[in-house]
Amino acid sequence: MLFLFLASGQLLFGQYDILIINGKIYDGTGNSWYYGDIAVSGGRIQRIGKLTNASAKDTINAKGLAVAPGFIDVHGHIETGIFSQPTADNYIYDGVTTVITGNCGGSESDIGDFFRRVDSLKPSINVASLVGHNTVRNAVMQRENRAPRPEELQAMEKLVDQAMKAGAVGLSTGLIYIPGAYAKTEEVVALARVAGYDNGVYASHIRNEESQAAEAVTEAINIGIEAGIPVQISHFKVSGKANWGNSRQTLDLVKAARSNGYDVTIDQYPYTASSTNLGVRLPDWAFAGGNDSFMARLKDPGTRARIKKEMLQQLADYKYKNYSYAVVANYSADTGYNGKSITEINALKGRKKNRNEEAETILDMMAGGGAQMIYHGMDEGDVKYIMGYPFCMVGADAGVPVPGKGMPHPRAYGSNARVLGKYVREEKVMSLEEAIRRMTSLAARKFHLRNRGLLQEGFAADIVIFDPVTVSDHSVYVQPHQFSSGFTWGSW
Ligand SMILES: [Zn+2]
Structure with missing residues (x-):
């Protein structure tokens, strides 16, 4: 077979690897769906449009189905799980093709080595990682409950810098966990500043998600302002019965920061229990x-x-x-x-x-x-209110469970399908186009994942095909090991 590519990588004549025809294309921008075909070769989207005369080794008829960019889960903890389950079926059956790991302050300590090991594994999903503050602090100060000495802070800064140079997408904190909880704001600002030099994001499991959630959201925003770095507030929530309804107040803080010109966004898993x-x-x-x-x-x-x-x-x-x-x-x-x-x-x-x-x-x-x-500490009203916010992404806050083993939180299996089924189709919290934008281009933009998150010529062929009429989550607390359904063709 003869292949001739233009400079753009577009196939001039001959056969594509994969053709996806007759689908409703949701391109990830949030714009309305349209009918079209997608031609893929060499792992890239080569052409999109009405491709009547194109041929391919594999043709997928997506008639009646939605074709969207593979979902990007911005909040994962897959460091260990991916090596025992490289097919990451819980994510794949939920439409996810990229996971950002290293959250809540915990990451691999050698990010470069981690990426090399992930590459050689050839997993089913793409993996990006933050560098964890707890990991860095533990390496330098173990579990000391005090401020770092100047040379200790320098050593931590160096570790963050090395991780960023190795390709980390930012710094994460877990300020309720040990030893992150022992850090004062200044320490986090100093380390976030280093991550910011290399285009990083500051992603935080904030210091309190209960009665002091407003103070903790404010701290996260201020760290971003002082360090000059975009902020992502992880698994945004208010927990504890006494605090139900306070998401209006805490989300107002995010909105105010944004209107003052600070890049603050959030993510969420669509459940009323945390783990x-x-x-x-x-x-x-x-x-x-x-x-x-x-x-x-x-x-x-x-x-x-x-x-x-x-x-x-x-x-x-x-x-x-x-x-x-x-x-x-x-x-x-x-x-x-x-x-x-x-x-x-x-x-x-x-x-x-x-x-x-x-x-x-x-x-x-x-x-x-x-x-x-x-x-079981959250209120459904808060979950829905937070989900209604246009700059809220989806993050399952999950690992890669071994099917049948343990009792993981159902979010590990069903987060995206639950948003699409329960919240988009049934409760109409937002349009399907909007949900897909949050799961794709919003996440790619925030974490600087270039050439992903949109169905666009030249972009990576991370594509998910699903049935919006039937897509559903099935994982429940008492029986969590259930895959989502509706993702007919999986992803490439
Ligand atoms: Zn967390």
Whole structure:
């Protein structure tokens, strides 16, 4: 077969690799769909339009289906999972072709080496990474609960700089996690500034998503202003019953920053439960100095009582009567706890039904190595209100689960399908064009992923074909290992 390419890479005559015909093209800009064909060769989109005489090795008839750019998930944690599941089926069946990992302050420490290993793996998805503040701080200062000395700050700056030079897309923080929680704003500003020199983004799991969410959003915005770097606020939410409805106030802060000329955007997973570790229920200081110090604090009756007092204060602040909103996703020391709430586990242990005893149960589980949790702490009204914001992207906040293993949050399987099915088709929170724009070009623009996120000639052939009439998520909390449906042809 003879191939002749023009300078643009366009095929002059001959055969394309793939032709997608008769589809409704949603190009990722947010503009209205149109009917057209797409010709792909060499992993690139060569032509779009009515391609009546074109031929290809593979032709896909997308009649009645939507053809869109592959979705870009801006908030992932796939460092380990991708190596055991390189096909990343949970993402592929949800329409995702690119994942940005290294979020919430946690990334691989050698980003260049990580990219080389991912490349040699030839995974089904494209992978970009942020460099994590917690990773960098841990490398330099371990779990010290104090400000860095000048030479320590310099060492951290150097690590961020190296990661950016190796291709990181920005700096992430997880300011509720250890040791990130020990950092003051100035430290983060200094490191974000370094990431900003190389066109990076500052992506933050902010310091508080509950009663102090407004202060934490303000801190993230100010870090961006002072460091001169665009800001992405991760998994935007307000948690804790007492704070429901406050998304109006916190989102107003984002809108105000934008109207003042600061590039601040957000992302979200479309669920009312969050997922993180059990340790976030304890005060930060309990973990200072590392695991031995933590275990010693648990054994000391006075210190244990102080920890418990702060835990119960947090519970009261959120207006919860007990820990029934906290459900175990995975407790390695006893997987029999998986799927049960702290209240249920406390009862299983034969303990009295009260929050004081439940806090004891949590401390016992922390001594047993801690657990991955699902917290049912958000309001559907807030979730929808945040989703209505035009500069909100989708980030599943997930890894690559091993099918059937553990109890991951359903967001790992169904985030995009849920937005398209439940929120676009059924509840009409936004148009399909708009949802696709958020999942594609908005994300590519924000994280500087060039030549992706749009169906445009010359762009990477990250293409997803799906049925907007049937696309649905099926993963639920009690049975999470269910793929989304509707993505008939997957992606390339
Ligand atoms: Zn996070």
